[in-house]
Amino acid sequence: MAIPPKLAPTAQEWHVTADASRGAAAPPELVQLLTPEGERVEHPDYDIDLKPEEVRSLYRDLVLVRRIDLEAVALQRQGELGIWASLLGQEAAQIGSGRALTDADMAFPTYREHGVAWCRDVDPVKLLGLFRGVNHGGWDPREHNFHLYTIVIGSQTLHAVGYAMGVQRDDAPSATIAYFGDGATSQGDVNESFIWASVFNAPIVFFCQNNQWAISEPLEKQTRIPLYRRASGFGFPGIRVDGNDVFACLAVTRQALKNAREGQGPTLIEAYTYRMGAHTTTDDPTRYRVASELEAWKLKDPIERVKSYLFKNELADQAFFDSVEAEAEQLGADLRRRCLAMPDPAPLDIFDHVYAEPHPLIDEERAQYAAYLEGFEQR
Amino acid sequence: MAIPPKLAPTAQEWHVTADASRGAAAPPELVQLLTPEGERVEHPDYDIDLKPEEVRSLYRDLVLVRRIDLEAVALQRQGELGIWASLLGQEAAQIGSGRALTDADMAFPTYREHGVAWCRDVDPVKLLGLFRGVNHGGWDPREHNFHLYTIVIGSQTLHAVGYAMGVQRDDAPSATIAYFGDGATSQGDVNESFIWASVFNAPIVFFCQNNQWAISEPLEKQTRIPLYRRASGFGFPGIRVDGNDVFACLAVTRQALKNAREGQGPTLIEAYTYRMGAHTTTDDPTRYRVASELEAWKLKDPIERVKSYLFKNELADQAFFDSVEAEAEQLGADLRRRCLAMPDPAPLDIFDHVYAEPHPLIDEERAQYAAYLEGFEQR
Amino acid sequence: MTILSLSKALNEGMRKAMEDDPKVLIMGEDVGKLGGVFRVTDGLQKDFGEDRVIDTPLAESGIIGTAIGLALRGYRPVCEIQFDGFVFPAADQIITQLAKMPMRSLGAIKLPVVVRIPCGGGIGAVEHHSESPEAYFTHTAGLRVVACSNPADAYTMIQQAIRSDDPVIFFEPKRRYWEKADIDTADTGWWTPLDKGKVVRPGTDATLVAYGPMVKTCLEAAKAAEDDGRSLEVIDLRSLNPLDTPLVMDSVRRTGRVVVVHEAPVNSGFGAELAARITEQCFYHLEAPVLRVGGFSTPYPPSKLEEHYLPDLDRVLDAVDRSFGF
Amino acid sequence: MTILSLSKALNEGMRKAMEDDPKVLIMGEDVGKLGGVFRVTDGLQKDFGEDRVIDTPLAESGIIGTAIGLALRGYRPVCEIQFDGFVFPAADQIITQLAKMPMRSLGAIKLPVVVRIPCGGGIGAVEHHSESPEAYFTHTAGLRVVACSNPADAYTMIQQAIRSDDPVIFFEPKRRYWEKADIDTADTGWWTPLDKGKVVRPGTDATLVAYGPMVKTCLEAAKAAEDDGRSLEVIDLRSLNPLDTPLVMDSVRRTGRVVVVHEAPVNSGFGAELAARITEQCFYHLEAPVLRVGGFSTPYPPSKLEEHYLPDLDRVLDAVDRSFGF
Numbered sequence A, B: 001m002a003i004p005p006k007l008a009p010t011a012q013e014w015h016v017t018a019d020a021s022r023g024a025a026a027p028p029e030l031v032q033l034l035t036p037e038g039e040r041v042e043h044p045d046y047d048i049d050l051k052p053e054e055v056r057s058l059y060r061d062l063v064l065v066r067r068i069d070l071e072a073v074a075l076q077r078q079g080e081l082g083i084w085a086s087l088l089g090q091e092a093a094q095i096g097s098g099r100a101l102t103d104a105d106m107a108f109p110t111y112r113e114h115g116v117a118w119c120r121d122v123d124p125v126k127l128l129g130l131f132r133g134v135n136h137g138g139w140d141p142r143e144h145n146f147h148l149y150t151i152v153i154g155s156q157t158l159h160a161v162g163y164a165m166g167v168q169r170d171d172a173p174s175a176t177i178a179y180f181g182d183g184a185t186s187q188g189d190v191n192e193s194f195i196w197a198s199v200f201n202a203p204i205v206f207f208c209q210n211n212q213w214a215i216s217e218p219l220e221k222q223t224r225i226p227l228y229r230r231a232s233g234f235g236f237p238g239i240r241v242d243g244n245d246v247f248a249c250l251a252v253t254r255q256a257l258k259n260a261r262e263g264q265g266p267t268l269i270e271a272y273t274y275r276m277g278a279h280t281t282t283d284d285p286t287r288y289r290v291a292s293e294l295e296a297w298k299l300k301d302p303i304e305r306v307k308s309y310l311f312k313n314e315l316a317d318q319a320f321f322d323s324v325e326a327e328a329e330q331l332g333a334d335l336r337r338r339c340l341a342m343p344d345p346a347p348l349d350i351f352d353h354v355y356a357e358p359h360p361l362i363d364e365e366r367a368q369y370a371a372y373l374e375g376f377e378q379r
Numbered sequence C, D: 001m002t003i004l005s006l007s008k009a010l011n012e013g014m015r016k017a018m019e020d021d022p023k024v025l026i027m028g029e030d031v032g033k034l035g036g037v038f039r040v041t042d043g044l045q046k047d048f049g050e051d052r053v054i055d056t057p058l059a060e061s062g063i064i065g066t067a068i069g070l071a072l073r074g075y076r077p078v079c080e081i082q083f084d085g086f087v088f089p090a091a092d093q094i095i096t097q098l099a100k101m102p103m104r105s106l107g108a109i110k111l112p113v114v115v116r117i118p119c120g121g122g123i124g125a126v127e128h129h130s131e132s133p134e135a136y137f138t139h140t141a142g143l144r145v146v147a148c149s150n151p152a153d154a155y156t157m158i159q160q161a162i163r164s165d166d167p168v169i170f171f172e173p174k175r176r177y178w179e180k181a182d183i184d185t186a187d188t189g190w191w192t193p194l195d196k197g198k199v200v201r202p203g204t205d206a207t208l209v210a211y212g213p214m215v216k217t218c219l220e221a222a223k224a225a226e227d228d229g230r231s232l233e234v235i236d237l238r239s240l241n242p243l244d245t246p247l248v249m250d251s252v253r254r255t256g257r258v259v260v261v262h263e264a265p266v267n268s269g270f271g272a273e274l275a276a277r278i279t280e281q282c283f284y285h286l287e288a289p290v291l292r293v294g295g296f297s298t299p300y301p302p303s304k305l306e307e308h309y310l311p312d313l314d315r316v317l318d319a320v321d322r323s324f325g326f
């Protein structure tokens, strides 16, 4: 095998820009079932037969999670949350993949998977706990088969593979899905998780939302070839899907999960999408990216295309759209109200749940601090 | 892109054995220029034109490093070394790649690259320091452009890439080579080094000696596809070479180094070879591998095939072989003598070189310990 | 009664735990056919199969990370880190995930993961094979940290660690692996909980506090001191986090003098915590400051020098002398 | 004189270092166009180019590992770890390589690598963004560990750290980034070497020992104590390894009472080393045990509770009271 000939760049030219497709043009290998204009297209390997009510339901999901997200951003602006990581633009990737999961499947999110959380029936107000600073994770992962948000980039991918190895050992007919971003693909842990998954043929789907940015760093800082190809180096299939196309995300993830459940091992899905907002509410993307890029991606909005599709095919009328809108408003208002009503934790909660079994030092510190606080009250 | 159809294994069958070629049969993608029988073969992409004296010189290298290694094993058996990691079977991979380096190139070894050290003019006795316990690294890396042995698996690959990034910044016409084993490919660091190298298009060659074993773990515990294919997931070329063929190792490494120097970025070379001995002198391979495997690989000995080639083509006579043998004996005896003559370090050496600049706590501890030792002497 | 080496006692303890609970798994590098480089898992794969005794890819972060995932699925993984010096690639998974996930989940998640680490020097090994990294973990809230020092404790403590619903960092004194004792495996010492220490030699004049490999050294020192007419009490802490404070303080209040001994560097080592805590709680009982004997503030030296780096009987007794000199 | 915030002072210090020495590089996540999430490297890439201010792939082990390689090639990399809680993926490269390689080479290798870590809490952040991991590094021989507490020191210390031929872990108190001071950048305070502490407020009755973010807290406490008629001396350690022992011991001998303050958990924290060492060296001068104020033995809590976790003026004064109560 020959080393592919390549023009030798000069020493000054070694800043490689490999994937210049970040802008408007869709890269060639992309699985797409619904165009930005709302046209259904065929794909030789993936197809999906969705009943009208299923499409409407997906549309509703997309609108509602966007509304949850918008409300959270607003809550942060008003000082009710310390920070918020917006999913704006990534709704289709999350709803498509999230709706592909069965109840028995297990999901491991990052900190941005509010749409997947929605699919896993996690009450949206519980997502706010971490960002409001009242807890580090507000739901019971076992109840929803949805793990807690993980902030340390990439570390959840290993937990997911370990979990999938457990599923294998239980001989259970379920799959595990691990979410992560484009930036995360550079972490040792993510690559180790690929190795584990492949060596043990674990029933797992790696779902990478390539939103083109890791805070201020464009994709080229993490890779010089399309991310889905990473999988080939580890011996399992990788596939790139239009991350703004909820049909395609659903179809591709469903197939990958099925393969996993049937013992065919891991798949890497790269959902090609875009982070429309700031990295988090504390970020200022104008420092590092150009407005035209955002404009190009606006034309690919994941919700608009489903709406067009429903309209054009007369699968929904204005009354439907209005009712979803009203539901979204209701959900937003409700979320806001319940956010403000969230009780603050009590000081002595600091000492809870550090250990599952009794721990004398924790008990001692709790008692001391309680006495200290009491001393204050008595003053 | 479709997920390749694959027979679904049952839940009990997910222990994948992907690379069943570890035995005698050479895998197809292998670059080979000299067969185990000593026949020169052509390769469409790689060739090499070696003068008779160059081949004799390579032969001499191979024999001498095997002799050094044997002597070290013997020294360990006799208690003169604490442990030794034998290169037996890997001579061609090391001499081939080591001789491909120019003086200005920089090499980062593991703990087993005694053959590469030889090519970098490191006095063999200096290799023994670490294993005899008189130091942690006995040569000046800058003098030889050969870094110290690294024991923490894979960590040197990042140092190598960083070094190569420095070379880029210096606009220097040299390349860097990072050595590591098959087991090391599972470490996060090694995969991160692939990412860095590819993103920065660093002038580096990754030289993986796949000796089929990581202590007791066979290759299948690290990968389910051939290792050289890992590179494709990161966007740079990977190539598998017959690691027991010194011509092929030389040719392939030379080309990869040249590409690196010319700004074409990284290459992964998988040198397909076999660890003929134990992992280290404290290991007992009979616990985990079958004798027949060893027998099959004996037929592929890296030295025998060069000898056959020299013989058959009348490029060397018995006198030459005898002289190399004599030189080897001499080298072995010399190494033994100089090993025994190595001075033990002095107790207070413990405190040296911990910091480059003065450090009061170290000084205090040194003084205290000196006084303590003196107290003993006075008793 | 059976005569068992420390490594065999661990092996038998794990075997018992695996028999008792099918959710117990062993995982690590070379733990299968080889039985680990110290043979601590010898024979377990043969008897329990490859699904329960898992030879993993060569990556420590992967070992701990997947063990966490297995624990989330209801398993109780026992991970082997091959040598002390190789725990650091797993530091992130241990410190940010294993230690913190239970609290992160408000108690919904329990992580019964044991991380076995052969530790310490004295075996003539090369770099990274003689480290004592316990202080990195005692400072990490959410972990339990224990160290066994003898075969009987090894047998019991490993089972207790596996049964614990908390993550446990389990240190094994590698140079004591081959030391033997007569053990009654039927009578497994469950009456001493995992988080309690032991007075392993009573004494009246000063207290030696140690754990893991240094317990034996301290016992030898105490024996030698006896000839000089000094009665030294020796405490085997066994648990570093939590610390058996009542046991330690009771001894210190009786003797008034303390020497803390470990192999790790003294600087910011676990002995600092002991010294600080003892002084806080026994200020008026101390006749001398708590003295610390341990490694120097240098990397572990090449093995020809390790006898100088490692605390030995003489350095312990020197510290005792200094304590009496106050 | 110029009015600079602590973050801007660091920025100016790095700029100066880069101007002085073309081998100085900046590397890390988002250090380029964004200028770092705290803007500490703001504008440097614009002025020094992408080859000297390097946005790296998202992997901390990679950052430190390649920085080591660059240092081997003669560069002086200054690495930014984005937040304290994300240093752990780099633990192995820092502990087994960066700290030990110079000694491994018998002095042939110098590794002038600076690892900048914004540290500590108090900014209302989510998990992993408020950690104080200094004790992991003070226990690691081969590293220098320093912490700046104010703009003037920040400006000077970062330059001294970059000039040092040893690896330096450089802690920056993130909640003090925005605090300003009038600095004479021409008169850069080189007369205080990097490894020396400072008495930042003289006093006679007790000594408060702190570093980084807690220096300000201690100064406030000392001010408040003045009203109660207590004169507290405040020491800003600046260097944790090595420790400015003479400075600390001199103060303790004068005051006889010490309270050590840091944000990290008290248990096995750096305060333990201070307490142990002070007690060893000043046993007969101490009127009370060295008391420690710091974080609890728990993970850092959610931000609504951080005011309880973090030492504040009241908790410091409470400890002072307890010290006087002995």
Ligand SMILES: Cc1ncc(C[n+]2csc(CCOP(=O)(O)OP(=O)(O)O)c2C)c(N)n1
Pocket (backbone or CB within 6 Å): A110, A112, A151, A152, A153, A180, A181, A182, A183, A184, A185, A211, A213, A214, A215, A275, A279, D029, D058, D060, D082, D086, D089
């Ligand atoms: C180990 C670690 N390093 C750094 C960070 C800081 N950080 C938070 S998000 C982020 C970028 C992540 O990018 P990507 O993986 O693409 O996910 P996205 O935020 O775009 O969804 C960084 C660097 C972190 N959380 N964890």
Ligand SMILES: Cc1ncc(C[n+]2csc(CCOP(=O)(O)OP(=O)(O)O)c2C)c(N)n1
Pocket (backbone or CB within 6 Å): B112, B151, B152, B153, B180, B181, B182, B183, B184, B185, B211, B213, B214, B215, B275, B279, C029, C058, C060, C082, C086, C089
């Ligand atoms: C981080 C780390 N983990 C574990 C070890 C223990 N160890 C030493 S060599 C080895 C196997 C290495 O296998 P491979 O990379 O194939 O190299 P080889 O020894 O076969 O040349 C292991 C696990 C180590 N040195 N470093």
Ligand SMILES: [Mg+2]
Pocket (backbone or CB within 6 Å): A181, A182, A183, A209, A210, A211, A212, A213, A214, A215
């Ligand atoms: Mg991203």
Ligand SMILES: [Mg+2]
Pocket (backbone or CB within 6 Å): B181, B182, B183, B209, B210, B211, B212, B213, B214, B215
């Ligand atoms: Mg190998």
